[in-house]
Amino acid sequence: MTLDWMMSMILLVDDSDTCIFLHRKIIKLALPAATIHTARNGQEALQFLLEHRDRLPKVVFLDLNMPVMNGFKFIEAFNALDLPDKEKITIVVISSSEDSEDVRQSQELGIEHYMVKPLTVAKLKAMAPVIHLTIR
Secondary structure: OOOOOOEEEEEEEOOHHHHEEEHHHHHHHOOOOEEEEEEOHHHHHHHHHHOOOOOOOOEEEEEEEEEOOHHHHHHHHHHHHHOOOHHOOOOEEOOOOOHHHHHHHHHHHHOOOEEEEEOOOOHHHHHHOOOOOOOO
């Protein structure tokens, strides 16, 4: 299945201005028609999802280490949410942590995709088939 990225939305969740800036640029290079929204922490991301329940993002790129609500707490709260078509959202953890414990904990929470920062076009291309992206 290939998603229609002309109408797609991506949610980028990270507390770092630098990461948001760079990752937004990388995503736009690979997916120029995608709409990218940002949240600074898990709580803002949950609020975004609740406010956009009629048009949810296709992919959430999620940092783990953030203030207010970290990535693990976001995943737990996301799993408990009652959202239509929630199962169609792919969460990709994108973290500076290479710690196998973080990878294991992400997997235990149901996350299948874990990427170490920084995001690159090459990493997006490599992951594209498994998260149903069509990259230019």
